[in-house]
Amino acid sequence: MNQRLIKAEGFMFAVLAAVLYFSNGYSWLLFLLLLFLPDVSMIGYAVSSKTGAYVYNAAHTYILPLLLLLSGYLLSIEWPVLISFIWIVHIGLDRMLGFGLKYTSDFKDTHIQKL
Template sequence: MALAAAVVFAIVGGAWLLFAVLVLVPDLSMLFYLAGPRIGAFAYNLVHILIGPFILAALAWATDSVIAKQITLIWAFHIAVDRALGYGLKLPTSFQDTHLGRIGRG
């Protein structure tokens, strides 16, 4: 999915500077872990599930918004790379506990 998102981004003439600036923005949701693991997991998962990019894609298509299409592809790319690297959706117990298993040391 990451490769497909990057290819489509290139095909539609996406701005690579925009890509570089926004590709890690979803990870800002980790800041919510400062409020505790339950709130952190909820916020992280909210921006790391595909429903967000799907909704934005529908809005982008309906309005023919070029910037929304580019953001959709960047967001989907981010999620796909996270999954490929083993970073799954977070469980409320700890940042390291994901639906794909435990990440990090010990």
């Protein structure tokens, strides 16, 4: 895969989500407190590499935060929207820095590069 393209995509998602988050006047403190929450998914590696990869990848794909964002907008509920923006920023920053989705072989094997 093209590393530069994936990193650029991550950067764009992170910037867009951050701009949308802060333009809505959401809290800086909440942003900082929740920004690294998706990394708690690494706990799956305590069970096995396979479990860890599945749990980590579930928390580091855009699917869940985009579904949360959509549900927040459709139901006019603010908290899913702000959480999804923070979550998207996290995923985007990870991609931008080269931390990709994990293969089941090892934590350091990602779809972007071997760390």
